[in-house]
Amino acid sequence: MxxxxxxxxxxxxxxxxxxxxxxxxxxxxxxxxxxxxxxxxxxxxxxxxxxxxxxxxxxxxxxxxxxxxxxxxxxxxxxxxxxPMPDPEEVSEITTDPWGHAPEDPEAMLIRIDEATGVRTLVEALPEPFREVLVLREMSDLSYQQIAEVTEVPIGTVMSRLARARLLIKRAWLERQAEEAR
The missing domain is CATH 1.10.1740.10 (RNA polymerase sigma factor, region 2, helix turn helix motif)
Known part of the structure; x- marks a missing residue:
């Protein structure tokens, strides 16, 4: 029992x-x-x-x-x-709308898939320490203190890594947008 x-x-x-x-x-x-x-x-x-x-x-x-x-x-x-080889499941995961709405048309769906793939690629390209704090904060919604406990680093390091991760994502996204505009 x-x-x-x-x-x-x-x-x-x-x-x-x-x-x-x-x-x-x-x-x-x-x-x-x-x-x-x-x-x-x-x-x-x-x-x-x-x-x-x-x-x-x-x-x-x-x-x-x-x-x-x-x-x-x-x-x-x-x-x-x-x-590892890329997993074919990755593409099918991003075709589902996170809000449960059906895509308005095929073009909108392709744009959403492209953006989701782009964001995922940018997050996955981050160095591990930055990637893990970003995922813990933005996707798991942990507090800075909880992230510090999980990663076993001081809270100041968590804050620094999170700020750096956000900056790296922003720069990479802007570079991607600039390349697409050309």
Whole structure:
């Protein structure tokens, strides 16, 4: 009975953070299938060590576990010296309107796909420290303090990395727009 209670408590506490975990994993790995594997590993570790969870908001705790899983995965991948092929699921993911509206016409849909792809590409091109704080803040809506806990850096570093990430995205976006205008 005790295991059932712990599993229920884990499910009620940590499972609602699944979307945030997947979002971070997706941007860190740059691959939907690798993100799935990473989230699965992070949740398995979180369940295994759930007794060590001290309460409060479970997102920083879970995302810190996910981040640690990512760096372990990255070290293993670099040891193999292999780069993944692009995942065909990536294109189909961006064809869904995030607000549930049907595209007005094919041209509008192509423009939206192009912009979504462009933003995703810019975010994915950021160096890892900038990319992870941007995703944690803008997509997972974590506070600066929570991001500092997840990334294990001072809050000032979080603020600096976030400002730098936003500046890099802005510059890259403006360069892209200027190139398209030519």
């Amino acid at each position: 005790r295991g059932t209670d712990a599993a229920k408590r884990f499910q009620d506490t940590v499972l609602p953070c699944l979307d945030d975990a997947y979002t971070l994993a997706r941007y860190l790995t740059r691959s939907p299938s690798d993100a799935d594997d990473l989230v699965q590993e992070a949740f398995a570790r979180a369940l295994r060590y759930f007794d060590g969870f001290s309460g409060g908001d479970p997102r920083p705790w879970l995302l810190a576990i996910l981040r640690n899983c990512f760096y372990a995965w990255l070290r293993a991948r670099r040891a193999q010296q292999g780069e």
